[in-house]
Amino acid sequence: MSPIPxxxxxxxxxxxxARLGVRIETVxxxxxxxxxxxxxxxxxxxxxxxxxAVQAFMTACxxxxxxxxxxxxxxxxxxxxxxxxxxxxxxPSKTRGSRS
Numbered sequence: 716m717s718p719i720p721x722x723x724x725x726x727x728x729x730x731x732x733a734r735l736g737v738r739i740e741t742v743x744x745x746x747x748x749x750x751x752x753x754x755x756x757x758x759x760x761x762x763x764x765x766x767x768a769v770q771a772f773m774t775a776c777x778x779x780x781x782x783x784x785x786x787x788x789x790x791x792x793x794x795x796x797x798x799x800x801x802x803x804x805x806x807p808s809k810t811r812g813s814r815s
Contacts, residue, residue, distance in 0.1 A: 719756055725763035751775035
């Protein structure tokens, strides 16, 4: 783990989250990231990190990633729509395989 920066440079996760426009839970997830965890220190029961640590984390996570080549996110269907589709597709049909 890297040495603790001066206390003046350490910011609470809530402030980092607000600056980046993400939820505080996201910043906590970055702290335990498998590949390159965000450097953070727990002081007085509150997690803190520095802007330099956030920048290093962002660089490590995006290093070698071409955002233009990344696939566009797909839109998830409503669970209700999925259930309706399954019911239509897999409901027993009176005409399928019936003998007269």
